[in-house]
Amino acid sequence: MAPRVLISDALSPAAVQIFKDRGIEVDFQPNLGKDKDKLAEIIGDYDGLAIRSATKVTPKILEKAARLKVVGRAGIGVDNVDIPASTARGVIVMNTPFGNSITTAEHAIAMMFALAREIPAADASTQAGKWEKNRFMGVELTAKTLGIIGCGNIGSIVADRALGLKMKVVAFDPFLSPERALDLGVEKVELDELLARADVITLHTPLTDKTRNVLSAEALAKTKKGVRIVNCARGGLVDEAALAEALKSGQVGGAAFDVFVTEPATENPLFGLPNVICTPHLGASTTEAQENVALQVAEQMSDYLLRGAISNAVNFPSITAEEAPKLKPFIELAEKLGSFAGQLTDTDIKTVRLTYEGAVAELKIKALTSAAVAGLLRPALADVNVVSAPSVAKERGIVVEEVTREVAGDFESLITLTVVTDKMERSVSGTVFADGRPRIVDIKGIKVDAEFAPSMIYVTNEDKPGFVGRFASLLGEAGVNIATFALGRDRQGGDAIALVEIDGRAPDEVLAKVQALPHVKQAKPLAF
Numbered sequence: 339m340a341p342r343v344l345i346s347d348a349l350s351p352a353a354v355q356i357f358k359d360r361g362i363e364v365d366f367q368p369n370l371g372k373d374k375d376k377l378a379e380i381i382g383d384y385d386g387l388a389i390r391s392a393t394k395v396t397p398k399i400l401e402k403a404a405r406l407k408v409v410g411r412a413g414i415g416v417d418n419v420d421i422p423a424s425t426a427r428g429v430i431v432m433n434t435p436f437g438n439s440i441t442t443a444e445h446a447i448a449m450m451f452a453l454a455r456e457i458p459a460a461d462a463s464t465q466a467g468k469w470e471k472n473r474f475m476g477v478e479l480t481a482k483t484l485g486i487i488g489c490g491n492i493g494s495i496v497a498d499r500a501l502g503l504k505m506k507v508v509a510f511d512p513f514l515s516p517e518r519a520l521d522l523g524v525e526k527v528e529l530d531e532l533l534a535r536a537d538v539i540t541l542h543t544p545l546t547d548k549t550r551n552v553l554s555a556e557a558l559a560k561t562k563k564g565v566r567i568v569n570c571a572r573g574g575l576v577d578e579a580a581l582a583e584a585l586k587s588g589q590v591g592g593a594a595f596d597v598f599v600t601e602p603a604t605e606n607p608l609f610g611l612p613n614v615i616c617t618p619h620l621g622a623s624t625t626e627a628q629e630n631v632a633l634q635v636a637e638q639m640s641d642y643l644l645r646g647a648i649s650n651a652v653n654f655p656s657i658t659a660e661e662a663p664k665l666k667p668f669i670e671l672a673e674k675l676g677s678f679a680g681q682l683t684d685t686d687i688k689t690v691r692l693t694y695e696g697a698v699a700e701l702k703i704k705a706l707t708s709a710a711v712a713g714l715l716r717p718a719l720a721d722v723n724v725v726s727a728p729s730v731a732k733e734r735g736i737v738v739e740e741v742t743r744e745v746a747g748d749f750e751s752l753i754t755l756t757v758v759t760d761k762m763e764r765s766v767s768g769t770v771f772a773d774g775r776p777r778i779v780d781i782k783g784i785k786v787d788a789e790f791a792p793s794m795i796y797v798t799n800e801d802k803p804g805f806v807g808r809f810a811s812l813l814g815e816a817g818v819n820i821a822t823f824a825l826g827r828d829r830q831g832g833d834a835i836a837l838v839e840i841d842g843r844a845p846d847e848v849l850a851k852v853q854a855l856p857h858v859k860q861a862k863p864l865a866f
Protein backbone atom coordinates (compact mmCIF):
# COMPACT_ATOMS: atom_id res chain seq x y z
CA MET A 339 0.00 0.00 0.00
CA ALA A 340 1.37 3.44 -0.91
CA PRO A 341 2.18 5.62 2.10
CA ARG A 342 -0.23 8.50 2.76
CA VAL A 343 0.81 12.01 3.66
CA LEU A 344 -1.30 14.85 5.01
CA ILE A 345 -0.22 18.47 4.40
CA SER A 346 -2.03 20.45 7.07
CA ASP A 347 -0.51 23.92 6.58
CA ALA A 348 -0.09 26.35 3.68
CA LEU A 349 2.89 24.71 1.97
CA SER A 350 3.81 25.55 -1.60
CA PRO A 351 1.86 23.23 -3.94
CA ALA A 352 5.29 22.14 -5.23
CA ALA A 353 5.30 19.70 -2.30
CA VAL A 354 2.08 18.05 -3.50
CA GLN A 355 3.63 17.36 -6.88
CA ILE A 356 6.78 15.87 -5.37
CA PHE A 357 4.76 13.46 -3.22
CA LYS A 358 2.64 12.44 -6.21
CA ASP A 359 5.66 11.99 -8.46
CA ARG A 360 7.22 9.72 -5.82
CA GLY A 361 4.09 7.56 -5.69
CA ILE A 362 2.84 8.81 -2.32
CA GLU A 363 -0.84 9.52 -1.76
CA VAL A 364 -1.17 13.12 -0.62
CA ASP A 365 -3.98 15.05 0.97
CA PHE A 366 -3.50 18.86 0.86
CA GLN A 367 -5.63 20.65 3.48
CA PRO A 368 -3.80 23.97 4.01
CA ASN A 369 -6.08 25.24 6.77
CA LEU A 370 -6.50 22.03 8.73
CA GLY A 371 -3.61 22.78 11.12
CA LYS A 372 -5.71 25.49 12.76
CA ASP A 373 -8.46 22.98 13.58
CA LYS A 374 -6.91 20.64 16.12
CA ASP A 375 -10.08 18.59 16.64
CA LYS A 376 -10.41 17.81 12.94
CA LEU A 377 -6.71 17.03 12.74
CA ALA A 378 -7.02 14.60 15.67
CA GLU A 379 -9.99 13.00 13.93
CA ILE A 380 -8.16 12.17 10.70
CA ILE A 381 -4.46 11.91 11.59
CA GLY A 382 -4.80 8.16 12.19
CA ASP A 383 -5.05 7.61 8.42
CA TYR A 384 -1.60 9.00 7.57
CA ASP A 385 2.03 7.85 7.56
CA GLY A 386 3.41 11.35 7.19
CA LEU A 387 2.40 14.87 8.26
CA ALA A 388 3.89 17.90 6.49
CA ILE A 389 3.51 21.22 8.34
CA ARG A 390 4.66 24.82 8.70
CA SER A 391 3.97 26.59 11.99
CA ALA A 392 0.17 26.64 12.31
CA THR A 393 -0.18 22.92 13.02
CA LYS A 394 0.66 21.99 16.59
CA VAL A 395 1.83 18.40 16.95
CA THR A 396 0.81 17.78 20.55
CA PRO A 397 0.74 14.55 22.60
CA LYS A 398 -3.04 14.48 21.99
CA ILE A 399 -2.56 14.49 18.22
CA LEU A 400 0.22 11.90 18.48
CA GLU A 401 -2.01 9.60 20.56
CA LYS A 402 -4.39 9.41 17.61
CA ALA A 403 -1.61 9.03 15.04
CA ALA A 404 -1.39 5.25 15.02
CA ARG A 405 0.28 5.03 11.57
CA LEU A 406 2.37 8.17 11.74
CA LYS A 407 6.07 7.64 11.00
CA VAL A 408 7.29 11.12 10.13
CA VAL A 409 6.49 14.77 10.74
CA GLY A 410 8.14 17.10 8.23
CA ARG A 411 8.46 20.78 9.16
CA ALA A 412 8.83 22.95 6.05
CA GLY A 413 10.98 25.43 7.92
CA ILE A 414 13.48 25.62 10.75
CA GLY A 415 11.87 26.00 14.18
CA VAL A 416 10.21 22.81 15.43
CA ASP A 417 8.80 24.36 18.58
CA ASN A 418 5.27 23.61 17.34
CA VAL A 419 6.11 19.89 17.53
CA ASP A 420 6.37 18.04 20.84
CA ILE A 421 9.70 16.34 20.15
CA PRO A 422 9.90 14.13 23.28
CA ALA A 423 6.32 12.92 22.69
CA SER A 424 7.07 12.26 19.00
CA THR A 425 10.25 10.39 19.90
CA ALA A 426 8.43 8.36 22.54
CA ARG A 427 5.95 7.26 19.85
CA GLY A 428 8.71 6.51 17.37
CA VAL A 429 7.86 9.36 15.02
CA ILE A 430 10.79 10.96 13.17
CA VAL A 431 10.66 14.76 13.14
CA MET A 432 12.50 16.45 10.26
CA ASN A 433 13.02 20.10 9.41
CA THR A 434 14.61 21.97 6.52
CA PRO A 435 17.43 23.84 8.22
CA PHE A 436 18.64 26.09 5.39
CA GLY A 437 15.78 26.60 2.93
CA ASN A 438 14.46 29.84 4.43
CA SER A 439 17.60 31.22 6.09
CA ILE A 440 18.45 33.86 3.45
CA THR A 441 14.86 35.03 3.27
CA THR A 442 14.62 35.35 7.06
CA ALA A 443 17.94 37.17 7.26
CA GLU A 444 16.72 39.57 4.57
CA HIS A 445 13.57 40.20 6.61
CA ALA A 446 15.69 41.11 9.63
CA ILE A 447 17.74 43.54 7.51
CA ALA A 448 14.54 45.01 6.06
CA MET A 449 13.19 45.47 9.59
CA MET A 450 16.42 47.22 10.62
CA PHE A 451 16.11 49.71 7.75
CA ALA A 452 12.41 50.17 8.40
CA LEU A 453 13.23 51.08 12.01
CA ALA A 454 16.16 53.34 11.13
CA ARG A 455 14.03 55.42 8.74
CA GLU A 456 10.57 54.82 10.30
CA ILE A 457 9.35 53.71 6.89
CA PRO A 458 5.96 52.26 7.93
CA ALA A 459 4.95 55.41 9.85
CA ALA A 460 6.28 57.69 7.11
CA ASP A 461 4.36 55.71 4.54
CA ALA A 462 1.09 55.89 6.53
CA SER A 463 1.53 59.62 7.10
CA THR A 464 2.36 60.37 3.46
CA GLN A 465 -0.56 58.34 2.16
CA ALA A 466 -2.78 60.18 4.63
CA GLY A 467 -1.79 63.37 2.78
CA LYS A 468 0.29 64.84 5.65
CA TRP A 469 3.75 65.33 4.04
CA GLU A 470 5.50 65.42 7.48
CA LYS A 471 9.04 65.90 6.19
CA ASN A 472 10.33 67.22 9.53
CA ARG A 473 8.75 64.48 11.64
CA PHE A 474 10.82 61.62 10.26
CA MET A 475 14.47 62.15 11.01
CA GLY A 476 16.24 58.81 10.63
CA VAL A 477 19.64 57.41 11.53
CA GLU A 478 22.35 56.16 9.18
CA LEU A 479 23.38 52.52 9.62
CA THR A 480 26.88 52.85 8.17
CA ALA A 481 29.48 52.59 10.96
CA LYS A 482 26.85 51.71 13.55
CA THR A 483 27.26 48.55 15.66
CA LEU A 484 24.93 45.62 15.11
CA GLY A 485 24.69 43.16 18.01
CA ILE A 486 23.67 39.67 16.88
CA ILE A 487 22.38 37.30 19.54
CA GLY A 488 22.67 33.80 18.03
CA CYS A 489 25.13 33.62 15.14
CA GLY A 490 24.09 30.36 13.44
CA ASN A 491 22.79 30.03 9.89
CA ILE A 492 20.55 33.08 9.86
CA GLY A 493 22.67 35.17 12.23
CA SER A 494 25.71 34.60 9.99
CA ILE A 495 23.84 35.72 6.88
CA VAL A 496 22.64 38.82 8.73
CA ALA A 497 26.25 39.48 9.77
CA ASP A 498 27.44 39.16 6.18
CA ARG A 499 24.80 41.57 4.91
CA ALA A 500 25.46 44.05 7.75
CA LEU A 501 29.19 44.00 7.05
CA GLY A 502 28.31 44.78 3.43
CA LEU A 503 26.44 47.81 4.74
CA LYS A 504 29.67 48.85 6.49
CA MET A 505 28.29 48.21 9.96
CA LYS A 506 30.45 46.84 12.76
CA VAL A 507 29.14 43.49 13.94
CA VAL A 508 29.46 42.00 17.44
CA ALA A 509 27.96 38.60 18.22
CA PHE A 510 26.96 36.79 21.38
CA ASP A 511 26.72 33.05 20.86
CA PRO A 512 28.31 30.59 23.31
CA PHE A 513 28.67 28.04 20.51
CA LEU A 514 30.39 30.38 18.05
CA SER A 515 34.05 29.39 17.79
CA PRO A 516 36.68 32.15 17.64
CA GLU A 517 37.78 30.74 14.22
CA ARG A 518 34.25 30.97 12.82
CA ALA A 519 33.83 34.49 14.24
CA LEU A 520 37.07 35.49 12.52
CA ASP A 521 35.90 33.88 9.29
CA LEU A 522 32.62 35.79 9.44
CA GLY A 523 34.33 39.05 10.30
CA VAL A 524 32.37 39.48 13.53
CA GLU A 525 33.65 40.19 17.02
CA LYS A 526 32.61 37.53 19.52
CA VAL A 527 31.55 39.17 22.78
CA GLU A 528 29.70 38.35 25.99
CA LEU A 529 26.07 39.40 26.26
CA ASP A 530 26.72 42.36 28.58
CA GLU A 531 29.29 43.79 26.20
CA LEU A 532 26.89 43.39 23.26
CA LEU A 533 24.17 45.17 25.25
CA ALA A 534 26.52 48.02 26.09
CA ARG A 535 27.85 48.50 22.54
CA ALA A 536 25.07 47.73 20.07
CA ASP A 537 23.11 50.45 18.27
CA VAL A 538 20.84 47.76 16.85
CA ILE A 539 20.27 44.31 18.37
CA THR A 540 18.92 41.44 16.29
CA LEU A 541 18.00 38.03 17.69
CA HIS A 542 18.58 34.74 15.86
CA THR A 543 18.47 31.92 18.43
CA PRO A 544 15.89 29.23 18.90
CA LEU A 545 13.59 29.65 21.91
CA THR A 546 14.95 27.44 24.68
CA ASP A 547 15.00 27.60 28.48
CA LYS A 548 18.34 29.42 28.17
CA THR A 549 17.23 31.96 25.56
CA ARG A 550 13.74 32.74 26.90
CA ASN A 551 13.73 36.44 27.91
CA VAL A 552 17.39 36.81 26.98
CA LEU A 553 16.34 40.45 26.61
CA SER A 554 14.73 40.79 30.03
CA ALA A 555 13.99 44.07 31.87
CA GLU A 556 17.45 43.79 33.44
CA ALA A 557 19.16 43.21 30.09
CA LEU A 558 17.25 46.07 28.44
CA ALA A 559 18.43 48.39 31.21
CA LYS A 560 22.04 47.61 30.18
CA THR A 561 21.54 48.64 26.54
CA LYS A 562 22.68 51.89 24.93
CA LYS A 563 19.94 54.48 25.27
CA GLY A 564 17.86 54.54 22.09
CA VAL A 565 18.91 51.05 20.93
CA ARG A 566 16.74 49.51 18.22
CA ILE A 567 15.70 45.87 18.57
CA VAL A 568 14.78 43.41 15.81
CA ASN A 569 13.26 40.01 16.55
CA CYS A 570 12.69 37.74 13.56
CA ALA A 571 13.45 34.54 15.48
CA ARG A 572 10.92 33.56 18.13
CA GLY A 573 8.45 35.28 20.42
CA GLY A 574 9.59 34.95 24.03
CA LEU A 575 13.24 35.83 23.40
CA VAL A 576 12.38 39.36 24.51
CA ASP A 577 10.21 40.15 27.55
CA GLU A 578 7.42 41.99 25.70
CA ALA A 579 6.06 43.83 28.76
CA ALA A 580 9.55 45.00 29.76
CA LEU A 581 10.24 46.11 26.19
CA ALA A 582 6.98 48.08 26.11
CA GLU A 583 8.12 49.96 29.25
CA ALA A 584 11.60 50.54 27.79
CA LEU A 585 10.04 51.94 24.59
CA LYS A 586 7.84 54.27 26.61
CA SER A 587 10.79 55.52 28.68
CA GLY A 588 12.95 56.01 25.58
CA GLN A 589 15.59 53.50 26.76
CA VAL A 590 14.74 51.59 23.58
CA GLY A 591 14.33 53.75 20.47
CA GLY A 592 12.39 51.29 18.35
CA ALA A 593 11.47 47.65 17.94
CA ALA A 594 10.67 45.60 14.85
CA PHE A 595 9.05 42.27 15.63
CA ASP A 596 8.02 39.44 13.33
CA VAL A 597 7.36 36.95 16.12
CA PHE A 598 5.38 37.15 19.34
CA VAL A 599 4.87 35.25 22.59
CA THR A 600 1.31 34.48 21.51
CA GLU A 601 0.64 33.83 17.84
CA PRO A 602 -1.45 34.66 15.97
CA ALA A 603 -0.86 37.97 17.77
CA THR A 604 -4.14 39.84 17.75
CA GLU A 605 -3.19 41.95 20.75
CA ASN A 606 0.20 42.56 22.27
CA PRO A 607 1.88 45.02 24.71
CA LEU A 608 3.94 46.39 21.82
CA PHE A 609 1.03 47.24 19.53
CA GLY A 610 0.40 50.93 19.09
CA LEU A 611 3.68 52.14 20.67
CA PRO A 612 5.72 54.70 18.69
CA ASN A 613 8.35 53.28 16.36
CA VAL A 614 7.17 49.72 16.77
CA ILE A 615 6.93 47.78 13.51
CA CYS A 616 5.19 44.41 13.42
CA THR A 617 4.80 41.73 10.77
CA PRO A 618 2.77 38.54 11.15
CA HIS A 619 5.61 35.95 11.28
CA LEU A 620 6.60 36.69 7.69
CA GLY A 621 10.31 35.93 8.09
CA ALA A 622 10.17 32.88 5.83
CA SER A 623 7.45 34.15 3.53
CA THR A 624 9.01 34.56 0.13
CA THR A 625 8.21 32.56 -2.98
CA GLU A 626 11.79 31.32 -3.11
CA ALA A 627 12.00 30.17 0.51
CA GLN A 628 8.59 28.54 0.47
CA GLU A 629 9.42 26.66 -2.71
CA ASN A 630 12.76 25.58 -1.20
CA VAL A 631 11.34 24.28 2.06
CA ALA A 632 8.31 22.62 0.46
CA LEU A 633 10.42 20.76 -2.09
CA GLN A 634 12.97 19.79 0.51
CA VAL A 635 10.48 18.55 3.07
CA ALA A 636 8.57 16.54 0.46
CA GLU A 637 11.79 14.93 -0.81
CA GLN A 638 13.00 14.15 2.71
CA MET A 639 9.67 12.67 3.82
CA SER A 640 9.38 10.61 0.63
CA ASP A 641 12.94 9.32 1.02
CA TYR A 642 12.12 8.18 4.53
CA LEU A 643 8.74 6.65 3.79
CA LEU A 644 9.90 4.88 0.64
CA ARG A 645 13.58 4.12 1.25
CA GLY A 646 14.25 4.50 4.98
CA ALA A 647 16.68 7.38 4.33
CA ILE A 648 16.73 10.00 7.07
CA SER A 649 17.96 13.57 6.68
CA ASN A 650 17.63 16.55 8.95
CA ALA A 651 15.80 14.62 11.64
CA VAL A 652 15.95 16.37 14.98
CA ASN A 653 15.40 13.12 16.88
CA PHE A 654 17.39 10.51 14.92
CA PRO A 655 20.78 10.31 13.19
CA SER A 656 20.85 10.91 9.43
CA ILE A 657 20.92 7.94 7.07
CA THR A 658 21.45 8.64 3.37
CA ALA A 659 19.58 6.82 0.60
CA GLU A 660 22.89 5.06 -0.23
CA GLU A 661 23.45 4.03 3.40
CA ALA A 662 19.89 2.83 4.01
CA PRO A 663 20.12 -0.44 2.02
CA LYS A 664 23.56 -1.23 3.53
CA LEU A 665 22.26 -0.58 7.02
CA LYS A 666 19.00 -2.48 6.62
CA PRO A 667 20.27 -6.05 7.25
CA PHE A 668 22.43 -4.84 10.15
CA ILE A 669 19.49 -2.96 11.67
CA GLU A 670 17.58 -6.24 11.52
CA LEU A 671 20.54 -8.09 13.06
CA ALA A 672 20.98 -5.51 15.84
CA GLU A 673 17.28 -5.56 16.65
CA LYS A 674 17.26 -9.37 16.78
CA LEU A 675 20.36 -9.58 18.95
CA GLY A 676 18.65 -7.11 21.29
CA SER A 677 15.50 -9.18 21.18
CA PHE A 678 17.46 -12.36 21.96
CA ALA A 679 18.99 -10.78 25.06
CA GLY A 680 15.73 -9.05 26.02
CA GLN A 681 13.77 -12.30 25.95
CA LEU A 682 16.31 -13.96 28.24
CA THR A 683 16.74 -11.10 30.71
CA ASP A 684 14.22 -10.86 33.52
CA THR A 685 16.02 -8.53 35.91
CA ASP A 686 16.78 -4.82 35.65
CA ILE A 687 19.28 -4.02 32.93
CA LYS A 688 22.04 -1.69 34.07
CA THR A 689 24.18 -1.44 30.96
CA VAL A 690 23.94 -2.51 27.35
CA ARG A 691 27.14 -2.49 25.35
CA LEU A 692 27.27 -2.76 21.56
CA THR A 693 30.57 -3.75 20.02
CA TYR A 694 30.89 -3.24 16.27
CA GLU A 695 33.79 -4.97 14.55
CA GLY A 696 34.95 -4.94 10.94
CA ALA A 697 33.01 -3.34 8.08
CA VAL A 698 29.90 -2.70 10.18
CA ALA A 699 31.92 -0.34 12.39
CA GLU A 700 32.08 2.02 9.41
CA LEU A 701 28.28 2.32 9.18
CA LYS A 702 25.96 4.65 11.14
CA ILE A 703 26.24 2.74 14.38
CA LYS A 704 23.93 5.14 16.25
CA ALA A 705 21.03 3.78 14.21
CA LEU A 706 22.17 0.20 14.86
CA THR A 707 22.49 0.83 18.59
CA SER A 708 18.98 2.31 18.66
CA ALA A 709 17.69 -0.78 16.86
CA ALA A 710 19.48 -3.10 19.30
CA VAL A 711 18.11 -1.22 22.31
CA ALA A 712 14.60 -1.30 20.80
CA GLY A 713 14.88 -5.08 20.39
CA LEU A 714 16.19 -5.44 23.93
CA LEU A 715 13.39 -3.42 25.52
CA ARG A 716 10.51 -4.67 23.38
CA PRO A 717 9.83 -7.86 25.35
CA ALA A 718 9.08 -5.58 28.33
CA LEU A 719 7.69 -2.53 26.49
CA ALA A 720 5.76 -3.42 23.35
CA ASP A 721 5.55 0.16 22.06
CA VAL A 722 9.25 0.95 21.92
CA ASN A 723 10.82 1.37 18.47
CA VAL A 724 14.08 2.40 16.85
CA VAL A 725 13.32 6.11 17.27
CA SER A 726 12.07 6.00 20.85
CA ALA A 727 14.49 3.36 22.23
CA PRO A 728 17.39 5.64 23.27
CA SER A 729 15.12 7.98 25.22
CA VAL A 730 13.24 5.07 26.83
CA ALA A 731 16.56 3.49 27.87
CA LYS A 732 17.72 6.82 29.31
CA GLU A 733 14.47 7.24 31.22
CA ARG A 734 15.03 3.81 32.77
CA GLY A 735 18.60 4.59 33.75
CA ILE A 736 20.11 2.06 31.32
CA VAL A 737 23.62 3.03 30.26
CA VAL A 738 24.19 2.44 26.54
CA GLU A 739 27.81 2.02 25.44
CA GLU A 740 29.28 1.68 21.97
CA VAL A 741 32.65 0.21 21.07
CA THR A 742 34.05 0.00 17.52
CA ARG A 743 36.96 -2.12 16.31
CA GLU A 744 38.44 -2.32 12.86
CA VAL A 745 39.04 -6.09 12.76
CA ALA A 746 36.25 -8.65 13.06
CA GLY A 747 38.26 -11.89 13.21
CA ASP A 748 36.42 -14.69 11.40
CA PHE A 749 33.74 -12.40 10.02
CA GLU A 750 33.69 -9.39 7.73
CA SER A 751 31.34 -7.72 10.23
CA LEU A 752 30.39 -8.67 13.76
CA ILE A 753 28.01 -7.10 16.24
CA THR A 754 28.17 -8.18 19.87
CA LEU A 755 25.51 -7.11 22.32
CA THR A 756 26.34 -7.43 26.01
CA VAL A 757 23.76 -6.92 28.71
CA VAL A 758 24.83 -6.27 32.28
CA THR A 759 22.40 -6.68 35.18
CA ASP A 760 23.04 -6.82 38.94
CA LYS A 761 23.28 -10.60 38.68
CA MET A 762 24.98 -11.38 35.39
CA GLU A 763 26.55 -10.29 32.12
CA ARG A 764 25.30 -11.93 28.89
CA SER A 765 26.74 -11.53 25.39
CA VAL A 766 25.43 -12.55 22.02
CA SER A 767 27.12 -11.92 18.68
CA GLY A 768 25.80 -11.98 15.16
CA THR A 769 26.70 -11.25 11.59
CA VAL A 770 25.06 -10.91 8.20
CA PHE A 771 26.14 -13.38 5.52
CA ALA A 772 26.22 -12.68 1.79
CA ASP A 773 22.57 -13.80 1.55
CA GLY A 774 21.68 -10.71 3.62
CA ARG A 775 20.24 -12.86 6.42
CA PRO A 776 21.29 -12.15 10.01
CA ARG A 777 22.71 -15.03 12.07
CA ILE A 778 23.75 -15.71 15.64
CA VAL A 779 27.37 -16.82 15.71
CA ASP A 780 28.28 -16.67 19.39
CA ILE A 781 26.41 -16.88 22.65
CA LYS A 782 28.28 -16.25 25.90
CA GLY A 783 31.58 -17.07 24.16
CA ILE A 784 30.22 -20.35 22.70
CA LYS A 785 30.36 -20.56 18.92
CA VAL A 786 27.13 -21.45 17.18
CA ASP A 787 25.56 -20.90 13.75
CA ALA A 788 21.83 -20.27 13.75
CA GLU A 789 19.37 -18.05 11.93
CA PHE A 790 16.71 -16.17 13.86
CA ALA A 791 13.38 -17.97 13.42
CA PRO A 792 9.78 -17.14 14.34
CA SER A 793 9.74 -19.89 16.99
CA MET A 794 12.80 -21.28 18.76
CA ILE A 795 13.82 -23.07 21.94
CA TYR A 796 17.06 -22.02 23.60
CA VAL A 797 18.60 -24.55 25.96
CA THR A 798 21.73 -24.28 28.09
CA ASN A 799 23.03 -27.54 29.53
CA GLU A 800 26.07 -29.44 30.65
CA ASP A 801 27.82 -31.14 27.75
CA LYS A 802 26.97 -34.77 28.66
CA PRO A 803 26.19 -37.73 26.36
CA GLY A 804 22.52 -38.47 25.72
CA PHE A 805 21.11 -34.95 26.01
CA VAL A 806 20.50 -34.36 22.30
CA GLY A 807 18.72 -37.69 21.85
CA ARG A 808 16.49 -37.20 24.88
CA PHE A 809 15.67 -33.61 23.88
CA ALA A 810 14.80 -34.53 20.28
CA SER A 811 12.67 -37.52 21.34
CA LEU A 812 10.81 -35.41 23.87
CA LEU A 813 9.89 -32.85 21.20
CA GLY A 814 8.99 -35.61 18.73
CA GLU A 815 6.71 -37.36 21.26
CA ALA A 816 4.98 -34.04 21.98
CA GLY A 817 4.37 -33.54 18.24
CA VAL A 818 6.74 -30.57 18.04
CA ASN A 819 8.53 -30.61 14.68
CA ILE A 820 12.18 -29.54 14.64
CA ALA A 821 13.08 -27.38 11.62
CA THR A 822 16.77 -26.70 12.38
CA PHE A 823 19.06 -27.66 15.24
CA ALA A 824 22.23 -25.73 16.18
CA LEU A 825 24.61 -26.87 18.90
CA GLY A 826 27.66 -25.38 20.53
CA ARG A 827 29.88 -25.92 23.57
CA ASP A 828 32.82 -24.18 25.14
CA ARG A 829 34.80 -27.42 25.65
CA GLN A 830 34.21 -31.14 25.90
CA GLY A 831 32.11 -31.81 28.99
CA GLY A 832 31.75 -28.07 29.64
CA ASP A 833 28.87 -25.64 29.01
CA ALA A 834 26.72 -26.35 25.98
CA ILE A 835 23.88 -24.60 24.20
CA ALA A 836 21.20 -25.68 21.75
CA LEU A 837 19.20 -23.33 19.54
CA VAL A 838 16.35 -25.19 17.95
CA GLU A 839 13.93 -23.83 15.38
CA ILE A 840 10.52 -25.47 15.66
CA ASP A 841 7.28 -25.28 13.67
CA GLY A 842 4.75 -23.44 15.82
CA ARG A 843 5.06 -22.55 19.49
CA ALA A 844 6.24 -25.09 22.06
CA PRO A 845 3.52 -25.72 24.66
CA ASP A 846 4.53 -24.69 28.21
CA GLU A 847 4.34 -28.30 29.48
CA VAL A 848 6.82 -29.39 26.81
CA LEU A 849 9.22 -26.64 27.84
CA ALA A 850 8.80 -27.70 31.48
CA LYS A 851 9.74 -31.26 30.49
CA VAL A 852 12.81 -30.01 28.60
CA GLN A 853 13.77 -27.97 31.63
CA ALA A 854 13.47 -31.13 33.75
CA LEU A 855 15.82 -33.19 31.53
CA PRO A 856 19.08 -34.24 33.19
CA HIS A 857 21.93 -31.69 32.83
CA VAL A 858 19.62 -28.92 31.50
CA LYS A 859 20.19 -25.56 33.19
CA GLN A 860 17.66 -23.48 31.30
CA ALA A 861 15.09 -23.96 28.52
CA LYS A 862 13.41 -20.85 27.12
CA PRO A 863 11.11 -20.18 24.16
CA LEU A 864 12.23 -17.40 21.81
CA ALA A 865 10.35 -15.67 19.00
CA PHE A 866 11.76 -13.39 16.30
Ligand SMILES: NC(=O)C1=CN([C@@H]2O[C@H](COP(=O)(O)OP(=O)(O)OC[C@H]3O[C@@H](n4cnc5c(N)ncnc54)[C@H](O)[C@@H]3O)[C@@H](O)[C@H]2O)C=CC1
Nearest residue numbers: 414415488489490491492511513542543544570571621622
Ligand atom coordinates in the same frame (compact mmCIF):
# COMPACT_ATOMS: atom_id res chain seq x y z
N1 LIG B 1 10.61 34.46 11.53
C1 LIG B 1 10.65 33.36 10.83
O1 LIG B 1 9.81 33.13 9.98
C2 LIG B 1 11.76 32.40 11.04
C3 LIG B 1 12.33 32.24 12.26
N2 LIG B 1 13.34 31.34 12.44
C4 LIG B 1 13.93 31.23 13.78
O2 LIG B 1 15.30 31.55 13.70
C5 LIG B 1 16.01 30.73 14.59
C6 LIG B 1 17.45 30.62 14.17
O3 LIG B 1 17.55 29.87 12.97
P1 LIG B 1 18.96 29.35 12.43
O4 LIG B 1 19.91 30.46 12.37
O5 LIG B 1 18.70 28.60 11.21
O6 LIG B 1 19.36 28.35 13.59
P2 LIG B 1 20.81 27.85 13.95
O7 LIG B 1 20.63 26.67 14.81
O8 LIG B 1 21.66 27.76 12.75
O9 LIG B 1 21.38 29.04 14.84
C7 LIG B 1 20.97 29.30 16.14
C8 LIG B 1 22.17 29.85 16.88
O10 LIG B 1 21.75 30.22 18.20
C9 LIG B 1 22.82 29.93 19.04
N3 LIG B 1 22.40 29.82 20.42
C10 LIG B 1 21.81 28.76 21.03
N4 LIG B 1 21.60 29.06 22.33
C11 LIG B 1 22.07 30.30 22.53
C12 LIG B 1 22.13 31.14 23.67
N5 LIG B 1 21.69 30.73 24.86
N6 LIG B 1 22.63 32.38 23.52
C13 LIG B 1 23.10 32.80 22.31
N7 LIG B 1 23.10 32.04 21.21
C14 LIG B 1 22.58 30.81 21.31
C15 LIG B 1 23.37 28.62 18.50
O11 LIG B 1 24.70 28.40 18.94
C16 LIG B 1 23.29 28.83 17.02
O12 LIG B 1 24.49 29.33 16.50
C17 LIG B 1 15.25 29.40 14.54
O13 LIG B 1 15.41 28.69 15.72
C18 LIG B 1 13.84 29.82 14.34
O14 LIG B 1 13.21 29.86 15.58
C19 LIG B 1 13.82 30.59 11.41
C20 LIG B 1 13.27 30.72 10.17
C21 LIG B 1 12.17 31.60 9.88
Ligand SMILES: O=C(O)CCC(=O)C(=O)O
Nearest residue numbers: 390391413414415622623
Ligand atom coordinates in the same frame (compact mmCIF):
# COMPACT_ATOMS: atom_id res chain seq x y z
O1 LIG C 1 6.69 28.60 8.05
C1 LIG C 1 6.79 29.76 8.41
O2 LIG C 1 6.25 30.70 7.85
C2 LIG C 1 7.62 30.09 9.65
C3 LIG C 1 9.05 29.74 9.48
C4 LIG C 1 9.73 29.63 10.77
O3 LIG C 1 9.43 30.26 11.74
C5 LIG C 1 10.83 28.67 10.86
O4 LIG C 1 11.21 28.10 9.83
O5 LIG C 1 11.32 28.48 11.97
